[in-house]
Amino acid sequence: MKKNESYEEFIKGIWRDNPVFAQVLGMCPMLAVTNSAINAIAMGGATFFVLVGSSFLVSSFRNWIPKQVRISCFIIIIATFVTIADYTLLALVPKVHKELGAFIPLIVANCLILGRQEAFASRYPTRLAVMDALGMATGFLIALFSLGAVREILGDGALFGVKLFSENFDPWIIMILPPGGFLTLGVILLFFNWFKYKKDEFLEDVAEAERSGS
C-alpha cells in the first residue's frame, strides 16, 4: 500500500497532473529555451535538480518553518539550489551555460517549483514530497524535450544538432523564434485536452452501459 502511494505521487506528475500539459505551469522557461532539444534537456535537468532538492529540504523542515515566513524560506531554499546549479553548469558545461544564459537564474521565478513547495512539500512527509518532486520534474523534462525536439526538427531540420533531412528541406525559421513556441505548445495542449475529453466521454459511456445493463 505504501509503495503504491509513493508510486502514485511519482506517476501523477508525468501524466495526469503534468506540470505543463495539465497544470500549464512554468510557461516562461517552457517557451523561452525550447528552441533546441539540448537546451530543453539542460533546462529540464537544472529544474529537476532544483525541484527535487528544494522539495526534500522544505519537507524535512516543514515543522520548523513558521507559517508566516514560509514563502520567504522557500524562496531562500530555491534560490540557493538555483545558484548551485548555475555555477555547476558554468564549470562543467560552459557551452550549454552560454546558451541558457539568463534563464538559469530565472528558475527561481518558475512557479512550478514554488507551487510544489506550497501545495505539496510543505504538507506531506519527506518520502512522498521527494516522489512528487521526482514525478513533476520528470514530467516537466518530458514536456520541455517534446517541445524542444519538435521545434528543432521543424525549425532547424535537426535533432541534437544532427541534420535529419536532405539539403532540400527548407527550415521553418519561425519554429525556433518565439512564435514557434506558442504554436507548438498550443497544438500539444490541444491534443491533451482532446484526449482528456475523449477519455471522459468514454468513461461516461461505460457508466451508462453499466447502469442500463444492471
Place this chain on the structure above:
Amino acid sequence: MNAPHETAAPSSLRLVLTLAIAGLVSGIAIIGIYESTLPTITANKARELREAVFKVLPGVSKMQALVYRDGELIAVGEPAKDEPVVYGGYDDQRDFVGYAMPAAGPGFQDTIAILYGYAPDRKLVVGMEVLESRETPGLGDKIYKDAEFVGGFRALSVEPEIVAVKKGTKSQPNEIDAITGATISSKAIVRIINETHTAWAEQLPPSGSEPELVETESAGTEAGL
C-alpha cells in the same frame, strides 16, 4: 492566525531567527559552491580565450599579453587585475601577425564581450569571436551562430570606421551586412569594435614596431593547448 484551531502566532523573534538562519546557511552554501567551482571556471575561461585568440588571428601559433604602461606597449606574463590588455599574436617565425583585442559593450540584453583580430599593417579586422553574450536565443545569438555574419569580419576595414548596413547591400570594404532580425545586436558588435579601436588607436605603436615576443614560463601559449 486566520484559523481558530491554529496554535498561537510565533513570536517575532522566532520569525526573524528562522529567516536569519536560513539566510546564513544559504550564504555559506553559495560561498562553498562559488569557491569550489572558481578554479574550473577560471581555467575554462583562460582556455576559451587562448582558443579565441588563435581563431581571430589566422596563422598565429604563439601569443602574449600586452599592456600599455608609461607610454608604451609592453609584454607582461600576468596582466594586473582590471588593467586593459590586448594580446599580440605571432607566427612560427616569431614574427608579429596582429593584435587580438578584447572588447565589451552593451548589446540588446546584456553586455556582449568579444575578441577581434586586428592587423595594424593593413588596418583590417581579420576575425571576430563572441566570448560572452545573452542575446535573444534564435535572433540575437546569430552574432556568433550566423557563419556569414562572423565571416564578414575576416577582412573588414576600420577606416574611417565600420558601418553595419542592411543585409545584402555591402559595397565598401568598411561595411558589413547586418543580420536580418538582429539589427540591434549586429550594430552593437560594430559599435563595440569601433569604440575599442578608437580607444586603443593612440596607444598601439606604429605598424612595424610592435613589441617582440618574450618567452616566459607563465605564457604557456603554445598552439594546441
